[in-house]
Each structure stands twice: as structure tokens, then as C-alpha cells.
Amino acid sequence: MIDFGDVQIFEGVTTYPAILTLRKGDSGDGGQLRFLAVTDKAPEDIGREFARRSTSMPRARLGKGSWQFEDDALAALRAKITGGRKALGEVYGAPLYGIKTGLNEAFVIDRATRDRLVGADPKSADLLKPFLRGENIKRWRIESDDLFLINTPRGQVDIEAYPAVRDWLLRSKDALEKRATKQGWWELQQAQLAYQPFFSKRRFVWPDISPEARVAWDDSSSFLDCTAFFVATDDEWPVAFLNSSLAWFFWRTLTPDVRGGFARLKAQFVSQTPLPELTPPVAAALQTLATEATAHATKRRHIITEAGRRILDLAPPDRRKLTRKLEAWHDLDFTAFRAEVKATFKTEIPLRERGEWEAYLSENAAEVHRLSAEIAAAEREIDAIVYRLFELTPEEIALLESAIAGQH
The missing domain is CATH 1.10.287 (Helix Hairpins)
Known part of the structure; x- marks a missing residue:
């Protein structure tokens, strides 16, 4: 097995290639496989590099879940970290994620536009919510762009009662009607209506893609974009733990790589994070x-x-x-x-x-x-x-x- 990670092999095309060689029959190697992780650039002679640098591991480690190619020392360390501990999802429930508008250009507005809409019709303020995207979440802090979401969940808003917002959205009506899912042209694609009460709660948040652990505490009651995840809780200590080197190590062994050394911190991965028992x-x-x-x-x-x-x-x-x-x-x-x-x-x-x-x-x-x-x-x-x-x-x-x- 040769994993090239995010080392780009094909010019002009972003790919994540791997080479897997299989042979039918008795391996005669005690159930071992050999793997090589390419982290810098593709070697000129892959065969020679594989012979020189590849590592062995038991094939029995390849289970039904995602495969972890790592040597015995790293496997033992990961087993020690996870062994006998409750996962984040068990303690706090599955992490939640934010809203998918279907057309940010229509539904996400700046403060100047928000103020114009409210000036034209004060009722507009009922639909306009402070809004954060994944890119606004940094390590330890939130960097707001002072954006607002036009919050029009499916079946919840009579758009004719909000003429200023209606007229703003009408500018994008053609594009809104071409969205993949079925809803009123003025309605959000995935409003996460069931989650919306949690947006006003205290929480820790993180972006879906990140080059490092970027977890922040947030009590702004802002609505979140689908590129952000959160756990609603009054416990603030997980912010420190999830920004630790140990948490980042665990995530990097579990999550898929994205070009440039970024990790995808989706809910299904972060929810598996083992939590320490603490006084x-x-x-x-x-x-x-x-x-x-x-x-x-x-x-x-x-x-x-x-x-x-x-x-x-x-x-x-x-x-x-x-x-x-x-x-x-x-x-x-x-x-x-x-x-x-x-x-x-x-x-x-x-x-x-x-x-x-x-x-x-x-x-x-x-x-x-x-x-x-x-x-x-x-x-x-x-x-x-x-x-x-x-x-x-x-x-x-x-x-x-x-x-x-x-x-x-």
C-alpha cells in the first residue's frame, strides 16, 4: 500500500491517489502488510523508496471502519488514548452543524444591507440573524465578518409580510428557483429548523476544514453556516482539551486529509474523540x-x-x-x-x-x-x-x- 496523501501527482488536477497491490494465496508473512506514506513529493523510483522506507503492520487492524496505516508504536499510542474512555458524542450527544442556504449570495448579507432592509421595513429585523461561517472560527477566538442570515425556514415565513426582504430576494429569484431541493423560492434549502433553538445556547464551535485544532467558545447566539459544527453545553473546559496536541493527534489519525495538510473535522470524526475523566x-x-x-x-x-x-x-x-x-x-x-x-x-x-x-x-x-x-x-x-x-x-x-x- 502506497498512500500519496495530498502530494499532487497529476499536474493541474487535485487528486488523492493511492496504490494498492494484492495477491491471492498464502502470504507467508504472518498476516502482515507493508505500507508507505508519501508526505513530501513523489519519489523518482517508487519501488526503491518502498523497499527502503515502508513499514509493516498486521492486516488484522484493517476493520470495517476507516483504515489506519500506522506502525506498532503509533497504533499502541492511539489504543492507549482511546481505551476505556467515553467519546465526546456519548457525553454531549452528536455535534450539530449549521444552515445550508442553497445560495449564500441571496441569503447572507452584510450589515449595511441589513440596516437598509430594516430601515425600509422594521419587521425585517425578525428574519435577520447574526451569522458565522466556518472560516470565522479560529483557534481560541471568533472573527466575525458582521454578516446576517435571512432566516426563512420552509413553511414558516409568509414572505409577503416582509416586503423589504421579499424585494431583496426577488433579485435572485431565478437562481433560487433552480436549486436542487423543493421549497419556496424564498426559503432556505436546509434551515436546520430543529437545531435553531440551540443556536442561542452557549457552545463550543469549530470549522469543518482546518489546518490545526481551531475550537472556540461562543455565546454570541449567532446562527451558523453548514461549514461550522457545534456542541451546546455550559462546559467550557472542552475548548482547552480539544485545542490540545493530543486531540489534534487523535483527529489526524482518524480524519481524511485535504490538500495542504488540512483535516476534515466532520461530526462523525469529532464525536469519536475520547474524553478524559477529570475532577x-x-x-x-x-x-x-x-x-x-x-x-x-x-x-x-x-x-x-x-x-x-x-x-x-x-x-x-x-x-x-x-x-x-x-x-x-x-x-x-x-x-x-x-x-x-x-x-x-x-x-x-x-x-x-x-x-x-x-x-x-x-x-x-x-x-x-x-x-x-x-x-x-x-x-x-x-x-x-x-x-x-x-x-x-x-x-x-x-x-x-x-x-x-x-x-x-
């Missing part, structure tokens, strides 16, 4: 660390965003977006920052303003780095607590951390 003091400690990390991450984002808005003051009127380098202004020294401003905006920072800009950026960059260090410290403490809860040895911790770093 109230340990739960409180994890909750405190999660709260601290959330506060630091939120403050850091605020500083970065506010500085970004100020940097745009240097831009020409038609330029309203920063380059990646300028978005990461806190990682640039002032000379590099000036050079990027000149290259991007085709202008220099005025001489009389340079001292003020340098002081402003230096002070705020120092605070960003301080907050990053505080978050990292909280995450290390969370990992230490979680490792103790699962009784991992130093050797097992090293194996786990090398695995999630792609070094095993």
Missing part, C-alpha cells in the same frame, strides 16, 4: 486556561486589526486590502515595513510621520509578541495537564508530538 479542580484549571488563551487571542487580533486599518490610511483611495506582508506588520522591522508600503502603495511614508509610525508599530508589535507568548504558555500548560490525564510517558509524548509535526 472538578482539573476541569476548572482547563477552563481557566481556555479563558486566558481566548482573552489573549482576542486582544491580539484586535491590535493586529486596528493597526491594519491605520496602515490602510497610507494607501491610495482605491486600495482597501493589505498584502500578506502588511497583514503581518508585527513581524517586520521598520525598514522592511517602509519598503513594503512603498512597493504596495507606490508611496513613501512622509518624513515627518516616520518617527511616529515607527514608535506606534514597535509598541504594538511588542504587545502582539507578548500575547503570543502568553497563549503559547497556556497551550503548553494545557498539553501538560492532558498528557497527565491520559497517563502518557515521556516517550509517548515525544512520539505524539513528532507525529503531529509530520516527523514520524
Whole structure:
């Protein structure tokens, strides 16, 4: 078995290929198979690479569920983590997911549009709900785009009673009528009506696709897009646990890869996450660390965003977006920052303003780095607590951390 993961073999086409070779008859190898995971680029000589780097594992590990190709050490570690523990789905119930509109361009609006609709007809406010997408969920924090959902579940709304919303949706009537499912042209495709009462509850949330553990606490009562999952609960400690290295290790052994090292964190995978047994003091400690990390991450984002808005003051009127380098202004020294401003905006920072800009950026960059260090410290403490809860040895911790770093 050769698994190429998300290493792209065919130019211009995104694929996830694998090579599986089978032979009928007695293998004579004691029920073993050999596998090779290609993680960097396709080798020039696959046969030689397979002979040099492939690993053996018992065929008996291939069950009816998803197949896990891993060596004995990783298999033993995963078995220890899962053994005898309740899964998240057993404790909290199956994770829920958000709404599928069928046409976001019609049903998802910005604040300016929301305010215009309410100004034209105050009753419109009854249908307009704060809205979060999976991409708004980051590690420890929510980054809202200030969007709103036109909430028109099937059979629940007389659209003629909301003329401003009706007129807005009429602009997209042709496209709305072409959707695959059967509902009124003004109605959401999958409104998740049964789930909607849970949107107003306290919860932890995560996106469906992510390059890292991105779990955040959310009590905003926002409606969610179908690219976001959530568990409604008053327990906040799972936010810390699910952002731990151990949880990410478990997810990476279970979930399918997506191009670029992203993982699909669908409900059926996250619901299998083994939960530790913990005492109230340990739960409180994890909750405190999660709260601290959330506060630091939120403050850091605020500083970065506010500085970004100020940097745009240097831009020409038609330029309203920063380059990646300028978005990461806190990682640039002032000379590099000036050079990027000149290259991007085709202008220099005025001489009389340079001292003020340098002081402003230096002070705020120092605070960003301080907050990053505080978050990292909280995450290390969370990992230490979680490792103790699962009784991992130093050797097992090293194996786990090398695995999630792609070094095993």
C-alpha cells in the first residue's frame, strides 16, 4: 500500500491517489502488510523508496471502519488514548452543524444591507440573524465578518409580510428557483429548523476544514453556516482539551486529509474523540486556561486589526486590502515595513510621520509578541495537564508530538 496523501501527482488536477497491490494465496508473512506514506513529493523510483522506507503492520487492524496505516508504536499510542474512555458524542450527544442556504449570495448579507432592509421595513429585523461561517472560527477566538442570515425556514415565513426582504430576494429569484431541493423560492434549502433553538445556547464551535485544532467558545447566539459544527453545553473546559496536541493527534489519525495538510473535522470524526475523566479542580484549571488563551487571542487580533486599518490610511483611495506582508506588520522591522508600503502603495511614508509610525508599530508589535507568548504558555500548560490525564510517558509524548509535526 502506497498512500500519496495530498502530494499532487497529476499536474493541474487535485487528486488523492493511492496504490494498492494484492495477491491471492498464502502470504507467508504472518498476516502482515507493508505500507508507505508519501508526505513530501513523489519519489523518482517508487519501488526503491518502498523497499527502503515502508513499514509493516498486521492486516488484522484493517476493520470495517476507516483504515489506519500506522506502525506498532503509533497504533499502541492511539489504543492507549482511546481505551476505556467515553467519546465526546456519548457525553454531549452528536455535534450539530449549521444552515445550508442553497445560495449564500441571496441569503447572507452584510450589515449595511441589513440596516437598509430594516430601515425600509422594521419587521425585517425578525428574519435577520447574526451569522458565522466556518472560516470565522479560529483557534481560541471568533472573527466575525458582521454578516446576517435571512432566516426563512420552509413553511414558516409568509414572505409577503416582509416586503423589504421579499424585494431583496426577488433579485435572485431565478437562481433560487433552480436549486436542487423543493421549497419556496424564498426559503432556505436546509434551515436546520430543529437545531435553531440551540443556536442561542452557549457552545463550543469549530470549522469543518482546518489546518490545526481551531475550537472556540461562543455565546454570541449567532446562527451558523453548514461549514461550522457545534456542541451546546455550559462546559467550557472542552475548548482547552480539544485545542490540545493530543486531540489534534487523535483527529489526524482518524480524519481524511485535504490538500495542504488540512483535516476534515466532520461530526462523525469529532464525536469519536475520547474524553478524559477529570475532577472538578482539573476541569476548572482547563477552563481557566481556555479563558486566558481566548482573552489573549482576542486582544491580539484586535491590535493586529486596528493597526491594519491605520496602515490602510497610507494607501491610495482605491486600495482597501493589505498584502500578506502588511497583514503581518508585527513581524517586520521598520525598514522592511517602509519598503513594503512603498512597493504596495507606490508611496513613501512622509518624513515627518516616520518617527511616529515607527514608535506606534514597535509598541504594538511588542504587545502582539507578548500575547503570543502568553497563549503559547497556556497551550503548553494545557498539553501538560492532558498528557497527565491520559497517563502518557515521556516517550509517548515525544512520539505524539513528532507525529503531529509530520516527523514520524
